[in-house]
Amino acid sequence: MPKAKVHVYLKEGILDPQGQAIRSILESMDFNEINEVRVGKTITLEFPSSVSVEQSTRQTEEICGKILVNPVIEDCHFEISPD
Amino acid sequence: MRFGVIVFPGSNCDHDVYDVLKRHFDQEVNFLWHKNHTLEDSDAIILPGGFSYGDYLRTGAIAKFSPIMREIIQFAKSGRPVLGICNGFQILLECGLLPGAMLRNKSLRFVCRFVYLLVNNATSNFTRCCRTNQVLKIPIAHNEGNYYVDDRILGELEGNGQILLRFSDSGGATTDYANPNGSRNGIAGIMNGEGNVFGLMPHPERASEKLLGSDDGKVIFESLIESFS
Secondary structure: OOEEEEEEEEOOOOOOHHHHHHHHHHHHOOOOOOOOOOOEEEEEEEOOOOOOHHHHHHHHHHHHHHHHOOOOOEEEEEEEEOO | OEEEEEEOOOEOOHHHHHHHHHHHOOOEEEEEEOOOOOOOOOOEEEEOOEOHHHHOOOOOOOHHHOHHHHHHHHHHHOOOOEEEEOHHHHHHHHOOOOOOEEEOOOOOOOEEEEEEEEEOOOOOOOOOOOOOOOEEEEEEEEOOOEEEOOHHHHHHHHHOOOEEEEEEOOOOOOOOOOOOOOOHHHEEEEEOOOOOEEEEOOOHHHHOEHHHOEOOOHHHHHHHHHHHO
């Protein structure tokens, strides 16, 4: 059962207010050595075992391009595990 | 004119738009369910505010795949008017009828209050009944209204007069303080290059009678009707 783990995050240079809020909390907790915090999301796609790793990779790429990612503001990467 | 108001699961300003167009402007209005494959001979389409599909994934991201959106894209490409309010604006961005994308409000808060808007271009199809530099008092209610677009397209929007409304103070000054969500250049509403698609975060339908605190929003519907009928 190939499984795709897609990580979606805001592009570099785009303000991430959630990340900034977390960073300022960390600072107040005395974690002072963190330059930046960025928040993203992880989406997991589970394929049936009849689908090969190659097929699931291709489909995941297509799904990212069509819906999971808005290329104006977001980037993504994903990894596929075979079972 | 015959207006079509699109209803998605989660739309919640559809009845307000219907009421304003019917009662104040005496127009023919129909609700169009998002699974329709036809716009039923509408002359103008309104994508109302709300939380289509619960705003899952990204605002407007799932709504853009509703069957009716294919019809709306064709309708828009043929030069006929499409107005997207709040979530409707977010859907127009996701489906590519307008450029850019929405980020979360800079404050990380849902902002629901009256704001002031400077009419940046009073000659468009959607603002022609406004005075030059008029300031409108219209409410906003959103969590993702922080409009983002890259420098190149921002320059085009500015140069072509496609920015119709900017957040301002009551005197029309577009300061950072008057910007409720961190939107680039204080953008509150933009039009496409052809001038027939307009998206805005404020809710003109909620400011269409004095009893509700303002009737400044009427001018947007009035302009649309005057331009396209």
